[in-house]
Amino acid sequence: MYEHLETAQNPTNLKRVVVEPVSRVEGHGKVTLLLDEDNKVQQARLHIVEFRGFERFIQGRPYWELPTLVQRLCGICPVSHHLAAAKAIDQLVGIDPHNLPVAAEKLRRLLHFGQVFQSHALHFFHLSSPDLLFGFESDISKRSIIAVIGAYPDLAVQGVKMRKYGQEVIRMISGKRVHGTSAVPGGMNKALTKAERDYLLQDIEQMIEWSVASVALIKKVHCSNLPFYDDFGTIRTNYLGLTKADGALELYHGGLRAKNAEGETLIDHVDYCQYNDYIHEEVRSWTYMKFPYLLSLGKENGWYRVGPLARVNNCDFINTPLAEAARVDFKAHTQETMVHSTLAFHWARLIETLHCAEGIKDLLNDPDILSHDLVATGEKRYEGVGVIEAPRGTLFHHYQVDENDIVTKANLIVSTTSNNQAMNESVRQVANEYLSGQELTEPLLNNLEVAIRAYDPCLSCATHAIGKMPLQLELVDANGQLIDQLVKHGNGEIERNFHG
Amino acid sequence: MNKTITIDGQVVPFKDGQTIMEAATEAGVYIPHLCHHPEFTPHGSCKLCTVNVNGRTCSACTFPAMEGQQILNDAKELNEDRKKITQMLFVEGNHFCPSCEKTGNCQLQAVAYHLNMLDDHFPLFYPHRELDASHAEVLIDHNRCIFCTLCVRASQEKDGKEVFAISGRGINKHLIVNAESGLLKDSNLEVTDQAAHICPTGAILIKHTAYQVPIGERLYDHNQIDQVSLNREKLQDEQ
Numbered sequence: 087m088y089e090h091l092e093t094a095q096n097p098t099n100l101k102r103v104v105v106e107p108v109s110r111v112e113g114h115g116k117v118t119l120l121l122d123e124d125n126k127v128q129q130a131r132l133h134i135v136e137f138r139g140f141e142r143f144i145q146g147r148p149y150w151e152l153p154t155l156v157q158r159l160c161g162i163c164p165v166s167h168h169l170a171a172a173k174a175i176d177q178l179v180g181i182d183p184h185n186l187p188v189a190a191e192k193l194r195r196l197l198h199f200g201q202v203f204q205s206h207a208l209h210f211f212h213l214s215s216p217d218l219l220f221g222f223e224s225d226i227s228k229r230s231i232i233a234v235i236g237a238y239p240d241l242a243v244q245g246v247k248m249r250k251y252g253q254e255v256i257r258m259i260s261g262k263r264v265h266g267t268s269a270v271p272g273g274m275n276k277a278l279t280k281a282e283r284d285y286l287l288q289d290i291e292q293m294i295e296w297s298v299a300s301v302a303l304i305k306k307v308h309c310s311n312l313p314f315y316d317d318f319g320t321i322r323t324n325y326l327g328l329t330k331a332d333g334a335l336e337l338y339h340g341g342l343r344a345k346n347a348e349g350e351t352l353i354d355h356v357d358y359c360q361y362n363d364y365i366h367e368e369v370r371s372w373t374y375m376k377f378p379y380l381l382s383l384g385k386e387n388g389w390y391r392v393g394p395l396a397r398v399n400n401c402d403f404i405n406t407p408l409a410e411a412a413r414v415d416f417k418a419h420t421q422e423t424m425v426h427s428t429l430a431f432h433w434a435r436l437i438e439t440l441h442c443a444e445g446i447k448d449l450l451n452d453p454d455i456l457s458h459d460l461v462a463t464g465e466k467r468y469e470g471v472g473v474i475e476a477p478r479g480t481l482f483h484h485y486q487v488d489e490n491d492i493v494t495k496a497n498l499i500v501s502t503t504s505n506n507q508a509m510n511e512s513v514r515q516v517a518n519e520y521l522s523g524q525e526l527t528e529p530l531l532n533n534l535e536v537a538i539r540a541y542d543p544c545l546s547c548a549t550h551a552i553g554k555m556p557l558q559l560e561l562v563d564a565n566g567q568l569i570d571q572l573v574k575h576g577n578g579e580i581e582r583n584f585h586g
Numbered sequence: 587m588n589k590t591i592t593i594d595g596q597v598v599p600f601k602d603g604q605t606i607m608e609a610a611t612e613a614g615v616y617i618p619h620l621c622h623h624p625e626f627t628p629h630g631s632c633k634l635c636t637v638n639v640n641g642r643t644c645s646a647c648t649f650p651a652m653e654g655q656q657i658l659n660d661a662k663e664l665n666e667d668r669k670k671i672t673q674m675l676f677v678e679g680n681h682f683c684p685s686c687e688k689t690g691n692c693q694l695q696a697v698a699y700h701l702n703m704l705d706d707h708f709p710l711f712y713p714h715r716e717l718d719a720s721h722a723e724v725l726i727d728h729n730r731c732i733f734c735t736l737c738v739r740a741s742q743e744k745d746g747k748e749v750f751a752i753s754g755r756g757i758n759k760h761l762i763v764n765a766e767s768g769l770l771k772d773s774n775l776e777v778t779d780q781a782a783h784i785c786p787t788g789a790i791l792i793k794h795t796a797y798q799v800p801i802g803e804r805l806y807d808h809n810q811i812d813q814v815s816l817n818r819e820k821l822q823d824e825q
Contacts, residue, residue: 491793
């Protein structure tokens with residue numbers, strides 16, 4: 087679509103515009119544009135400029151540390167990492183998902199509903215609502231939650247309280263709002279008490295009501311400017327995510343399903359332990375983040391989107407009534423089988439928020455949730471794969487251990503990594519359609535960030551592979567003139583790139 | 587008539603043969619410590635229990651209580667020194683509390699909280715230290731060893747074995763295992779040995795038990811180390 091803008095044909099004499107840091111996202115990234123003398127965009131890239139390296143430094147650690155160690159990847163969706171790792175280490179103690187005690191699975195689901203609910207609320211209200219309420223090119227002083235508090239105090243308080251509620255669900259189960267402990271190999275470490283359940287039940291009706299109102303709000307925002315919202319940053323892509331066996335939306339456990347842009351099924355009900363037969367990752371020299379793709383379609387065409395839009399697109403239905411009604415309404419707003427609008431991520435995200443609120447209510451009213459039968463064990467194994475639908479999309483954790491229980495290999499495909507190509511494409515679409523040829527101003531550049539923000543990227547989660555990371559070394563003289571340049575490619579090959 | 591010492595102005599009785607630490611614990615006075623344990627021969631190596639006795643400093647865990655001693659314990663200057671010692675223990679090893687399974691149950695972490703240690707202060711050494719996960723039930727993470735020798739003493743004095751020893755000097759000091767291979771699996775350590783359960787940090791751990799105690803029920807979740815330590819050690823004394 088816009089691949090031709092990934093690398094300019096002739097970069098010499100092009101003007102360089104840098105948006106750094108990309109704000110109101112989790113982690114550190116920057117956007118670079120190369121413009122010709124007519125301000126036409128010749129190259130646009132989203133770079134992830136931080137490096138975490140978790141895949142490497144968890145090697146050598148005992149496997150039971152993993153859920154607690156890897157959740158430190160993120161302060162916003164730690165529970166998703168905690169549970170993805172937990173699902174993998176269940177297998178290391180011989181427990182497959184169907185052998186997990188019923189109460190443990192339900193507690194994990196409740197915990198994860200709390201996680202997705204709080205993360206989605208955080209993203210919509212704290213990070214994205216300023217763009218959506220005040221306009222993408224509004225004055226910078228308005229583009230923050232503080233301005234939302236000033237202009238829409240009730241809405242802002244609602245957002246803060248929704249996030250708080252999700253965090254309280256997490257705290258009741260894992261002991262802390264952020265970075266608690268709950269999942270252990272084969273189960274959970276603590277039952278929910280009646281008092282804790284009743285505490286959470288107090289506010290759940292309010293949360294459902296506010297979630298319904300949030301869906302109505304985003305529908306109004308989206309549909310009041312439909313052609314623009316359906317076009318901005320929009321790309322026609324494949325979509326990947328988990329669904330239940332019956333095709334319902336699923337956040338905790340299911341089979342992998344991928345559909346193409348026309349809505350045709352590419353893979354379905356795939357056991358995620360076999361993910362490596364379907365998904366590979368490509369390394370490129372200009373970013374720390376890898377590019378996953380569906381093996382059957384190849385590097386060029388196999389990239390896909392994950393996250394709320396992918397999940398709502400991919401599923402056949404949602405098994406909670408209010409969210410299902412919202413999904414039907416969402417799909418009806420377009421004639422296409424699949425919704426491709428990048429800004430529709432927000433709408434899909436709030437439908438999921440409503441689903442989480444309904445799911446929390448159902449689980450809190452389920453007597454199994456109070457059971458103390460929480461841990462199962464079986465025969466030791468040496469490999470485990472855990473996959474979960476994190477707020478930002480499908481999250482893969484894959485570990486191998488040795489006979490002494492030490493991690494020897496780890497592979498993490500984090501949601502944001504899966505959206506890497508898509509975010510770059512959306513940036514290029516916006517750069518090409520809305521910026522190219524114009525005199526660039528700060529408000530205009532915010533459009534690029536709006537496109538990135540729609541994906542709710544977590545850049546800190548997404549950069550892990552060590553030893554494969556590309557590097558660029560530049561020697562610059564006192565006048566800022568480039569004298570020499572060495573490039574280390576993803577395959578380890580080093581090349582002198584300066585021909586001056 | 588009872589013999590007494592005075593700690594921070596409080597008159598504390600003692601019996602002949604007691605150390606200052608023992609007399610203080612019996613009287614409900616907490617003196618910070620890591621290498622001391624009431625069941626084992628005092629070692630006096632961590633220096634956290636340094637107190638001021640009649641104008642000179644000494645280790646409360648090894649120094650005998652004597653009639654008329656005027657002792658400073660909970661004093662600003664001493665606590666500052668204790669904090670520095672604790673900071674040095676942190677930077678000399680690799681102590682990553684956020685993911686350590688001992689967090690919430692760790693004496694080193696708890697004493698750091700007690701001393702209001704808010705940062706490392708000193709540059710981190712990041713030493714290269716290995717794990718010994720060879721034993722089926724017990725794991726050594728050398729990253730967290732503070733050389734308190736409690737495992738050495740427990741193995742000798744309680745378990746009747748000599749599984750552990752400290753080798754090397756200064757910065758090269760390290761915990762060794764009594765086996766030709768140097769590996770725990772080739773030693774005669776058993777999971778029921780007290781040496782396997784005595785570590786005040788997360789250096790010697792029982793495998794497959796991590797994070798089973800939920801947050802809120804861990805040793806130091808509700809009380810600071812002074813209270814926990816006095817309760818436990820007084821109980822041990824009585825037993």
